[in-house]
Amino acid sequence: xxxxTVRGLLVxxxxxxxxxxxxxxxxxxxxxxxxxxxxxxxEEAQAAPEAHAGHGAAxxxxxxxxxxxxxxxxxGLATGVLVYGVALGGIAALAFSFALGRVGRFSPRATAALTxxxxxxxxxxxxxxxxxxxxxxxxxxxxIGRRTTLFFLxxxxxxxxxxxxxxxxxxxxxxxxxxxxxxxxxxxxxxVTAVAFVFLPANDDAVKAGFPxxxxxxxxxxxxxxxxxxxxxxxxxxxxxxxxxVAPRPATAGTSAEQAVPAVG
Amino acid sequence: xAEAVVSAAASTPSLSxxxxxxxxxxxxxxxxxxxxxxxxxxxxxxxxGATSVFAGATVHEWVHDGRHLLxxxxx
Numbered sequence: 001x002x003x004x005t006v007r008g009l010l011v012x013x014x015x016x017x018x019x020x021x022x023x024x025x026x027x028x029x030x031x032x033x034x035x036x037x038x039x040x041x042x043e044e045a046q047a048a049p050e051a052h053a054g055h056g057a058a059x060x061x062x063x064x065x066x067x068x069x070x071x072x073x074x075x076g077l078a079t080g081v082l083v084y085g086v087a088l089g090g091i092a093a094l095a096f097s098f099a100l101g102r103v104g105r106f107s108p109r110a111t112a113a114l115t116x117x118x119x120x121x122x123x124x125x126x127x128x129x130x131x132x133x134x135x136x137x138x139x140x141x142x143x144i145g146r147r148t149t150l151f152f153l154x155x156x157x158x159x160x161x162x163x164x165x166x167x168x169x170x171x172x173x174x175x176x177x178x179x180x181x182x183x184x185x186x187x188x189x190x191x192v193t194a195v196a197f198v199f200l201p202a203n204d205d206a207v208k209a210g211f212p213x214x215x216x217x218x219x220x221x222x223x224x225x226x227x228x229x230x231x232x233x234x235x236x237x238x239x240x241x242x243x244x245x246v247a248p249r250p251a252t253a254g255t256s257a258e259q260a261v262p263a264v265g
Numbered sequence: 266x267a268e269a270v271v272s273a274a275a276s277t278p279s280l281s282x283x284x285x286x287x288x289x290x291x292x293x294x295x296x297x298x299x300x301x302x303x304x305x306x307x308x309x310x311x312x313x314g315a316t317s318v319f320a321g322a323t324v325h326e327w328v329h330d331g332r333h334l335l336x337x338x339x340x
Contacts, residue, residue: 002286002287002290002291003290003293003294005286005290006286006290006291006294007294010294010298028330028331028334032330032334033330036330036333036334066321066322066323066326067323067326067327067329071327072326072327072329072330073330076326076327076328076329076330076331077330077331077334078331079309079327079328079331080309080327080328080329080330080331080332080335081331081334081335083305083306083308083309083328084306084309084310084331084335086305087301087302087303087305087306087309088302088306090298090299090301090302091298091299091302091303094291094294094295094298094299097286097291097294097295098286098288098291098295100283100285100286101282101283101284101285101286102285104282105282106282107282107283108283124336127336128336131338132336133333133334133335133336133337134333134338134339135333136329136333136339136340141340144314144315144338144339144340145315145316147315147338148311148314148315148316148337148338149315151336151337151338152311219333219334222334223333223334223335223336226334226335227335227336246283247283
């Protein structure tokens with residue numbers, strides 16, 4: 001029975017992720033594509049005089065041939081954002097399944113909102129602060145391996161630190177009270193993350209000198225907006241669906257066996 | 266176990282927090298779907314960038330805009 005509850009949550013998480021992905025795609029198409037096109041225009045302008053540089057015009061032309069820009073900016077963009085939404089919706093539903101009833105006295109809906117907020121912060125925002133999104137044509141292709149490794153390591157570190165902060169906060173709650181325990185755990189998370197930011201290698205080769213700052217700002221703001229919309233919509237939609245599935249109904253003595261699910265382990 | 270479950274539910278007012286789902290019920294789903302989801306994220310976020318499962322650049326080019334805008338290092 002618990003298994004079917006988890007399965008039901010998973011299906012709803014992926015559905016909510018799909019819906020959130022549709023909203024995120026709309027934002028990405030409207031506010032994300034203009035700076036992407038602008039960056040590609042900058043690349044082509046820079047590559048024209050130095051076509052012999054290797055990675056410039058020749059590579060750009062190959063890219064144009066493989067998948068055309070109109071496809072990349074519509075179907076391609078939708079594929080990426082929707083797969084991302086569904087996959088992370090499923091993972092968030094699993095995180096919700098672990099968190100439900102374990103992070104405090106929160107309803108399923110509130111737990112869903114907290115899960116979405118934590119996912120946005122840990123999977124996107126914290127890694128973004130150290131290794132922010134970069135528009136096309138900005139990075140040095142020779143460092144892609146190193147930048148990819150650092151980025152995924154940063155996500156892993158951020159998620160692990162976040163989980164540790166939640167566990168420590170729960171341990172501190174009986175002594176400090178919920179409010180102060182939450183503040184203490186959050187402060188600990190920020191302090192350890194700040195130390196990690198200082199000691200992890202910088203990523204300054206990701207943006208070439210001379211790239212227009214306004215365009216970079218516009219692109220990064222769009223990236224934050226896409227993720228914020230994705231997780232806000234996910235939190236709201238999944239909250240409604242999860243609330244319907246697992247909300248405790250008013251207990252009537254003797255008939256509540258089917259909805260009673262205390263942890264044995 | 267069923268009796269203990271019923272009595273535990275009856276003794277606590279169910280309007281507060283919902284009871285946790287047992288870890289052993291969540292874990293198999295977490296491993297199975299978690300793995301599938303991570304593979305899907307790999308193809309959106311990193312395939313044909315730093316590492317390649319398939320030769321060429323079609324996957325990379327197809328999800329190119331999404332990869333950039335979602336925050337992954339692309340090229």
